[in-house]
Amino acid sequence: MSATGWTRLSDTGAPGGSHGWSAARKGVWSRLRFTSLRLRLVVVFGLVALTAAVSASGIAYWLNRESVLTRTQDAVLRDFEQEMRNRAGTLPERPTQDELQRTAGQMATSSQRFTVLLVAENPDGRTVYGSSGGLNGFSLKDVPVSLREAVTERQEITSTNKYPHHLYWQRIVDDGTPYLVAGTRVIGGGPTGYMLKSLEPEAKDLNSLAWSLGIATGLALIGSALLAHAAATTVLKPVQRLGVAARRLGEEAGHPAQSVRHR
Numbered sequence: 622m623s624a625t626g627w628t629r630l631s632d633t634g635a636p637g638g639s640h641g642w643s644a645a646r647k648g649v650w651s652r653l654r655f656t657s658l659r660l661r662l663v664v665v666f667g668l669v670a671l672t673a674a675v676s677a678s679g680i681a682y683w684l685n686r687e688s689v690l691t692r693t694q695d696a697v698l699r700d701f702e703q704e705m706r707n708r709a710g711t712l713p714e715r716p717t718q719d720e721l722q723r724t725a726g727q728m729a730t731s732s733q734r735f736t737v738l739l740v741a742e743n744p745d746g747r748t749v750y751g752s753s754g755g756l757n758g759f760s761l762k763d764v765p766v767s768l769r770e771a772v773t774e775r776q777e778i779t780s781t782n783k784y785p786h787h788l789y790w791q792r793i794v795d796d797g798t799p800y801l802v803a804g805t806r807v808i809g810g811g812p813t814g815y816m817l818k819s820l821e822p823e824a825k826d827l828n829s830l831a832w833s834l835g836i837a838t839g840l841a842l843i844g845s846a847l848l849a850h851a852a853a854t855t856v857l858k859p860v861q862r863l864g865v866a867a868r869r870l871g872e873e874a875g876h877p878a879q880s881v882r883h884r
Contacts, residue, residue, distance in 0.1 A: 724751060738752045738815040
């Protein structure tokens with residue numbers, strides 16, 4: 622094989638070969654730089670919008686959650702306290718089980734529709750129970766131990782505490798359903814009363830609110846991405862024009878005009 626069998630393209634053999642490759646490479650890197658900058662702008666806008674939307678949604682959810690639960694809770698506790706005073710407070714100090722059962726059923730028909738459990742000692746000294754839910758309804762084992770201990774504990778009478786017993790409440794979750802449970806004792810002797818109220822309707826409303834806030838957050842993120850893209854395009858156009866002008870100046874500086882000589 623002759624020495625001319627393999628042909629290598631000379632870097633200077635083809636007109637504009639080296640210059641064309643260099644210009645193409647610069648163009649590719651320039652586009653990558655602009656694309657990278659545009660991507661960074663979109664990412665920054667997106668992160669800022671996501672942080673703001675999540676923060677606002679979280680605060681709105683927390684405020685609405687506390688407002689809904691507190692409003693329902695206060696209404697239920699006021700009703701239960703009134704029923705204990707008006708109905709359980711009229712029972713004898715040692716009522717019978719029938720009296721407890723009847724009174725618990727009457728208390729459960731209040732406007733808040735909670736379940737009631739009354740506990741007392743009958744005339745024979747035995748502990749008897751009366752539940753508005755019947756034998757298989759609300760029972761003492763459904764009440765947290767800490768709440769039972771707080772209800773039955775006698776408080777010291779002081780200048781700031783005028784009553785030996787108070788109304789205590791607690792939120793619990795049973796099989797995924799939230800409940801409000803409360804208890805108190807009749808002042809001056811009488812039964813101990815416990816109340817159980819389902820908060821499932823309020824929980825469903827809060828879940829719907831959470832979904833709505835999540836959708837709003839997603840829409841805000843999409844809007845911020847579109848806004849970031851538009852802003853990046855507006856910002857990068859002058860920068861791109863400056864880059865083109867700079868490259869042209871560089872090319873002209875690297876290829877000075879040759880003087881024309883006459884023979």
